[in-house]
Amino acid sequence: MTAAAPGLPAPARTENALALGILRQPGTVLFGPGQRRQVPRLVAGFARHALLVTDARMAASAEFAALADGLRDAGVAVEVYDGTLAELPRENVMELVERFRDRPIDVVIGIGGGSCLDLAKVSAVVLARGGDVRELYGEFLVPGPGIPVVTVPTTGGTGAEVTCISVIYDAERGMKVGVASPHLEAAVAVIDPELTLSCPPGLTAATGADALSHLVEAFTGRAKNPGPEQLASTLYAGKNLLTDVYARAGLERLASSLPAVVADPADLAARTDTMFASYCAGMAINTAGTAGAHAIQSPIGNLTHTPHGFGVSALLPYVMRYNLPARVPEFAEIGSLLGVADPGASELERAKAGIVGVESLLEVLGAPTDLAALGLDPADFGFVADQALLATRLTANNPRELTRAAVLEILERGHAGDRGWWSL
Known part of the structure; x- marks a missing residue:
């Protein structure tokens, strides 16, 4: 069929000989325009003290204010972390955990782009189990479940709302690293395309x-x-x-x-x-x-x-x-x-x-x-x-x-x- 370029490995084809099928996914996925308005009802069914994880742009939006108010109206106390930065530096995880480690958080809601959702997923584990996020770099190193997570994406691209990995930039190592574990999977993903209308x-x-x-x-x-x-x-x-x-x-x-x-x-x-x-x-x-x-x-x-x-x-x-x-x-x-x-x-x-x-x-x-x-x-x-x-x-x-x-x-x-x- 095709020969390798000089000095490069010859192509080899791999087949799914086992006819294997495997998925990892959130417990509930709710998709559709306007579905973000169901978040308070969903959260109130299992939590009373929410931490909303987002960035400065989303935190200033009317949609974010409506979500926070809806949670309060449903009887859920609300804390906010709005310092998420692009490419998710490790410092974000450290800062969030230090600020909220002694609060009675029983649900973490990530709302925003991929970095916001990744921060919500990994911080829910560190808040629940303690220690340094560096101890979790790699695959299947998270020892158990964290605080339940709800993901609400605002961009149409990363897929972080349903993945069980958080990618973090560790400046001291000069590279991105992953915390990859089924324990990072969201309990609920609410995917509302209306939230992408304001995307630049x-x-x-x-x-x-x-x-x-x-x-x-x-x-x-x-x-x-x-x-x-x-x-x-x-x-x-x-x-x-x-x-x-x-x-x-x-x-x-x-x-x-x-x-x-x-x-x-x-x-x-x-x-x-x-x-x-x-x-x-x-x-x-x-x-x-x-x-x-x-x-x-x-x-x-x-x-x-x-x-x-x-x-x-x-x-x-x-x-x-x-x-x-x-x-x-x-x-x-x-x-x-x-x-x-x-x-x-x-x-x-x-x-x-x-x-x-x-x-x-x-x-x-x-x-x-x-x-x-x-x-x-x-x-x-x-x-x-x-x-x-x-x-x-x-x-x-x-x-x-x-x-x-x-x-x-x-x-x-x-x-x-x-x-x-x-x-x-």
Whole structure:
């Protein structure tokens, strides 16, 4: 089919030979326009003292005030932490826990973008169990459940409302780290597309690109065929039957909803479809995981201080091309799901059409599709490659083995904007 480029590992295809299907998900998911108004009723059924975790922009909104007032009217005391910062620095976790550790909090409600939701999930565990969040870095290291969490996303992209991982930037380590455990799963996720109507265009573009990258990486990721011990100790069990269902549904929605949102940011139907696709992406990556683009983006984001969604969008065209030899049928199906592949063409041509279709959606969003646009200095390629390969939780999901040479070539092609096909 396809030969490896000189010096790079030959492509190998993995199959879900076990016909495995696995999902991890919140106990309750409530989706639809206006559904945020049900949060007070839901919370009052099991809690009396809520901590609302958000950022300064959301805390100043009428929607946030209405939610807090609704909780109080339902007999729930309300505390607020509104200091969440982008990319979730560890200091946010430390500050929140220090401020509220002695309060009788019995529910943590995260409302906002991915960092707000990640902070709510991880701080609920640290508040309940004590200690330093650093003790929880890694997979399955959370010893037990935390305070119940309710997630209310305000962006259509991260899927953090349904994932059981929180990503934290640890400045002393100079890298992002994950706290990954089923104990971080929200008790309730309330997904209201109306909350995305006020999303600024730049944030809409970055989160839309993030959702698209999640769907592509989950659908084309590695199938692992894990045994019982692996399932009990590894968050990312690999691409499987159930994650594929969500990935397909999400890709179909984004094909039409992303252009519609760009054309009219007030189009609630398009916002609804985009947020549903983001939810599907979260459900897919919760067990399939993200892969190469996310592993390489993390050190690039640290160097360039660019949004996560724009980092993965700039990498995705080149990572997809690298992965194509190991995932031709999946990329061909993406071409069909996006409505861009000629049914009469060969499977390889349909796969290439799928990749170009993904790139076209990124371009419609106005997301960058090359690394020079992020300001990445080629002198840093070696550092980026070394750091990316440390993210084994992510690189293990890539459908084709990632070596240092492979990452360097992805970076070189990505910086040059070289969208030629790798040697066939």
